């Protein structure tokens with residue numbers, strides 16, 4: 001059997017065009033949805049993510065109030081900027097690209113963003129709402145994955161779902177989302193302390209790999225017909241590429257696609273959905289100001 005390759009780019013394009021239509025109707029009411037992306041330093045992966053986010057903002061017809069700061073910017077300056085953006089009624093969403101330079105406390109910065117402008121869903125208020133099932137901003141990558149699963153028509157209720165990775169950005173919120181009644185899966189989280197990951201993944205209907213390491217999941221670790229979602233974005237040196245690298249995920253795509261029922265590619269799977277859901281959350285933040 002060869003797996004269906006889930007086209008994240010196509011699903012993301014659909015989400016983004018729905019958002020763009022709603023932006024146009026908000027504009028008629030005098031509201032111009034606006035996001036401020038804050039980037040400190042020039043980490044190449046972060047620069048590339050921020051470029052992608054800003055491009056999507058422009059395509060959706062949103063206002064881009066992004067701020068690019070040098071790596072030496074002090075924590076105090078970043079906090080001052082967040083305070084200004086919090087107070088600005090024309091700014092609906094604020095996103096600080098992570099990781100931040102080592103001299104800046106990420107928690108302090110994330111927690112300084114007003115929860116109603118926290119379109120990343122990283123503020124403890126939004127994390128708490130995710131846990132208890134209240135409406136709040138959902139983290140973009142896990143939320144995007146649930147949209148991919150829905151669009152592909154994958155049943156999650158009663159299924160065994162294994163999440164590999166326990167980061168605050170992906171693993172933990174992913175597990176909490178799949179646990180919600182809406183998705184109703186039986187969730188297991190594997191992490192660096194897990195002795196034998198294969199013991200869990202072999203039994204799983206859905207595996208979501210977010211370990212941050214290539215080949216974390218190989219074909220021998222899954223059962224026939226499993227659904228495999230690859231969250232990894234790893235840069236592998238490749239002299240045949242102009243950039244000098246190529247992107248690979250956390251799963252062994254070539255091997256797994258012969259055994260799984262569905263798989264997401266890297267690039268073109270989860271990545272585009274992260275950006276689409278950011279645009280979606282920003283629209284939500286702008287619409288919330290009408291309530």
Ligand code: GUN
Nearest residue numbers: 095096097098099120169
């Ligand atoms: N770094 C890696 N992923 C993300 C994300 O989703 N949001 C932010 N702000 N930083 C990130």
